[in-house]
Amino acid sequence: MKTIQELEEIRKKTLDTINIRKDRSGTRIVVGMATCGIAAGARPVLLTIMDEIKKHDLSDVVVAQTGCIGMCRLEPIVEVYKPGEEKVTYVKVNPSKAIRIVNEHIMKGKVVEGYTIGAESK
Amino acid sequence: MEMYRSHVMICRGTGCTSSNSEQIAKNFEEEIKKHGLEKEVVVERTGCFGLCALGPVVIIYPEASFYSMVKPEDVEEIVKEHLVKGRIVKRLLYAESVEENRLKALEEVDFFKKQVRVALRNCGIINPENIDEYIAFDGYKALEKVLTKMTPAEVIDTVKRSGLRGRGGAGFPTGMKWEFASKSVNDQKYVLCNADEGDPGAFMDRSVLEGDPHSILEAMTIAGYAIGASQGYIYCRAEYPIAVKRLGIAIGQARLYGLLGDNIMGTGFKFDIELRLGAGAFVCGEETALIASVEGQRGMPRPRPPFPANKGLFAKPTILNNVETYANIPVIFNKGPEWFASMGTEKSKGTKVFALGGKISNTGLVEIPMGTSLREVIYEIGGGCPNGKKFKAVQTGGPSGGCIPEEHLDSPIDYESLAALGSIIGSGGMIVMDEDNCMVDIARFFMDFIVDESCGKCTPCREGTKRMLEILERITEGKGEEGDLDKLESLAKNIKNAALCGLGQTAPNPVLSTIRYFRDEYEAHIKDKKCPAGVCKELLNYFIIADKCKGCGICAKNCPQQCISGQPKTPYTIDSSKCIKCGVCMQKCPFKAIIRK
Ligand SMILES: Cc1cc2nc3c(=O)[nH]c(=O)nc-3n(C[C@H](O)[C@H](O)[C@H](O)COP(=O)(O)O)c2cc1C
Numbered sequence: 176m177k178t179i180q181e182l183e184e185i186r187k188k189t190l191d192t193i194n195i196r197k198d199r200s201g202t203r204i205v206v207g208m209a210t211c212g213i214a215a216g217a218r219p220v221l222l223t224i225m226d227e228i229k230k231h232d233l234s235d236v237v238v239a240q241t242g243c244i245g246m247c248r249l250e251p252i253v254e255v256y257k258p259g260e261e262k263v264t265y266v267k268v269n270p271s272k273a274i275r276i277v278n279e280h281i282m283k284g285k286v287v288e289g290y291t292i293g294a295e296s297k
Numbered sequence: 298m299e300m301y302r303s304h305v306m307i308c309r310g311t312g313c314t315s316s317n318s319e320q321i322a323k324n325f326e327e328e329i330k331k332h333g334l335e336k337e338v339v340v341e342r343t344g345c346f347g348l349c350a351l352g353p354v355v356i357i358y359p360e361a362s363f364y365s366m367v368k369p370e371d372v373e374e375i376v377k378e379h380l381v382k383g384r385i386v387k388r389l390l391y392a393e394s395v396e397e398n399r400l401k402a403l404e405e406v407d408f409f410k411k412q413v414r415v416a417l418r419n420c421g422i423i424n425p426e427n428i429d430e431y432i433a434f435d436g437y438k439a440l441e442k443v444l445t446k447m448t449p450a451e452v453i454d455t456v457k458r459s460g461l462r463g464r465g466g467a468g469f470p471t472g473m474k475w476e477f478a479s480k481s482v483n484d485q486k487y488v489l490c491n492a493d494e495g496d497p498g499a500f501m502d503r504s505v506l507e508g509d510p511h512s513i514l515e516a517m518t519i520a521g522y523a524i525g526a527s528q529g530y531i532y533c534r535a536e537y538p539i540a541v542k543r544l545g546i547a548i549g550q551a552r553l554y555g556l557l558g559d560n561i562m563g564t565g566f567k568f569d570i571e572l573r574l575g576a577g578a579f580v581c582g583e584e585t586a587l588i589a590s591v592e593g594q595r596g597m598p599r600p601r602p603p604f605p606a607n608k609g610l611f612a613k614p615t616i617l618n619n620v621e622t623y624a625n626i627p628v629i630f631n632k633g634p635e636w637f638a639s640m641g642t643e644k645s646k647g648t649k650v651f652a653l654g655g656k657i658s659n660t661g662l663v664e665i666p667m668g669t670s671l672r673e674v675i676y677e678i679g680g681g682c683p684n685g686k687k688f689k690a691v692q693t694g695g696p697s698g699g700c701i702p703e704e705h706l707d708s709p710i711d712y713e714s715l716a717a718l719g720s721i722i723g724s725g726g727m728i729v730m731d732e733d734n735c736m737v738d739i740a741r742f743f744m745d746f747i748v749d750e751s752c753g754k755c756t757p758c759r760e761g762t763k764r765m766l767e768i769l770e771r772i773t774e775g776k777g778e779e780g781d782l783d784k785l786e787s788l789a790k791n792i793k794n795a796a797l798c799g800l801g802q803t804a805p806n807p808v809l810s811t812i813r814y815f816r817d818e819y820e821a822h823i824k825d826k827k828c829p830a831g832v833c834k835e836l837l838n839y840f841i842i843a844d845k846c847k848g849c850g851i852c853a854k855n856c857p858q859q860c861i862s863g864q865p866k867t868p869y870t871i872d873s874s875k876c877i878k879c880g881v882c883m884q885k886c887p888f889k890a891i892i893r894k
Pocket residue numbers: 462463464465466467468469471491492493494495496579580581582583584585617618619620622623724798799800
């Protein structure tokens with residue numbers, strides 16, 4: 176038999192994994208995954224992001240993919256959409272940059288300015 | 298538990314399963330493995346999403362891309378493009394969900410825009426064979442609240458305040474039903490679920506059972522606590538194999554988690570549920586017949602009183618509710634009775650699920666707030682009649698309901714309004730008819746169904762419906778007589794008054810409502826021996842239009858009666874007295890010179 180507490184734990188844990196089917200209000204991390212992105216190493220970036228989310232047990236974060244964003248030379252590109260905030264575009268992301276993006280931007284709300292498209296074009 | 302970035306939801310409702318969605322699921326699993334995505338993407342099998350006509354349906358999250366009519370050979374492309382490269386395969390999307398190259402959110406699509414999914418809240422969103430997914434979306438939370446924080450009287454009061462009325466046909470207030478049974482004193486009581494769904498064309502209950510079986514178990518357990526019962530039975534028709542299987546799995550999982558059994562959630566409350574299979578006789582959906590059938594006797598109605606709330610299953614106090622009625626219960630406790638009562642009209646609260654069918658563009662399941670107009674459902678959600686045909690009537694309530702014509706389409710959908718129009722909400726069948734449907738033929742179809750399904754226990758129904766059918770058949774065969782309509786109406790009145798159970802009492806409704814709104818059409822059959830819609834075969838004649846006929850003689854060669862004659866290169870003619878109306882000539886004429894009217 177499951178106690179009420181155990182049921183609540185199941186509820187929370189499962190909700191984290193399936194909430195993306197209902198709730199579209201949380202943070203979205205979108206990775207550009209067209210051929211150019213994949214060639215530039217977008218897959219390890221995507222996997223790293225997912226690992227970090229798992230590791231820190233982050234709920235309310237959705238990882239999505241998109242096709243070519245149109246800036247192939249800046250791939251891999253990662254876009255972060257937080258509710259009520261401007262989209263932030265990170266460029267030339269690699270796994271170690273991805274870890275910082277999750278830890279600082281997603282978890283603490285601090286944009287990693289140095290990796291953004293704005294920093295690149297300067 | 299694993300975290301997946303993408304969920305591929307494959308509909309395994311009856312509709313999509315019959316168009317091979319299991320193969321699609323298997324292909325997805327294979328392709329996902331082949332591309333090494335099995336740690337990132339999960340494939341889930343779900344219940345009906347409502348747009349069965351466009352099945353098999355696959356929805357991929359987080360984008361919520363709605364792929365329709367997916368074929369097994371499309372899967373490779375979807376995996377390669379969408380799941381590997383993040384490029385949605387537009388060609389395979391449900392066309393309505395794409396707008397100027399942008400993917401619309403599902404809630405914005407016409408078919409879903411006006412819908413409010415309460416009873417169907419989890420259908421197509423969870424894997425119904427995984428109790429954890431039900432629990433995640435607030436499943437068994439209502440039961441917890443009821444068992445730990447509420448008295449049975451408070452539970453009943455909550456249901457009463459919600460205004461919920463039975464969704465199985467009669468619309469009886471659910472809270473009142475529970476109160477009667479709770480006040481009836483006895484050592485044993487029972488909670489029954491009516492999953493017989495006998496209306497032709499209806500599949501609302503099936504979709505709930507297939508897509509969200511735990512919601513029924515949870516609601517029945519709440520009902521058990523409210524009335525003081527420890528045993529429940531679900532009476533489900535055996536023709537619903539997927540529903541039966543999922544209910545079995547759900548009951549097993551609930552027992553394993555202690556959500557059914559001797560000590561539910563450690564509160565000491567005891568309740569269990571068993572499945573009983575019905576053979577699918579329409580009359581077995583009637584409550585006293587259903588009870589007899591669960592007891593193992595022949596499913597025949599008996600007179601009431603005594604009502605089941607006092608003397609039901611095994612002569613013990615019993616409540617019987619419909620599947621959809623139960624599906625609303627957990628939400629009423631989670632969101633509050635006031636929330637539920639804020640939807641709908643004064644006397645009809647909440648939402649209702651309808652199975653849209655017939656001559657309508659978007660056939661499927663829709664759930665709308667009570668009080669929505671028929672027009673909104675038929676045109677805005679259903680997309681109107683296809684092929685530019687003219688709408689004629691909508692049939693609601695199946696064999697117990699009636700046909701509602703164009704001029705009443707702005708009526709709100711609620712129990713009282715539809716009753717005033719000579720129809721009923723019933724269990725939620727909604728069949729749209731266009732100019733090509735003959736209303737006399739429709740009435741005949743339903744009466745034919747009734748004559749087959751009448752259990753024969755009482756004379757008015759057994760004999761009376763047969764007489765009505767005979768008259769209708771005569772009319773459609775061109776043998777209608779002056780006075781037939783009066784005869785039909787007086788038979789109808791007698792049957793309504795004298796039949797023992799609801800089957801007979803409501804059986805004349807399709808006839809009465811068509812006479813009420815389409816008397817002209819009956820009269821055309823009876824007096825002019827014509828079927829204006831061109832349906833009743835015996836009343837049609839084949840003609841050759843002289844202007845169009847090129848005199849090729851093909852029709853004459855193919856006529857089995859050799860009743861077409863003429864000279865080559867001049868217009869041919871048909872001898873109607875010998876014609877058997879097989880229609881071959883019309884099919885064969887290369888110049889479309891033959892018409893039927
Ligand atoms: C001939 C006949 C067939 C019926 N079939 C069904 C049915 O298939 N499903 C159903 O829920 N109710 C059916 N009913 C209504 C039931 O008798 C009963 O009113 C209902 O199950 C009560 O549940 P509710 O109050 O939740 O609607 C039928 C009634 C009659 C007279």
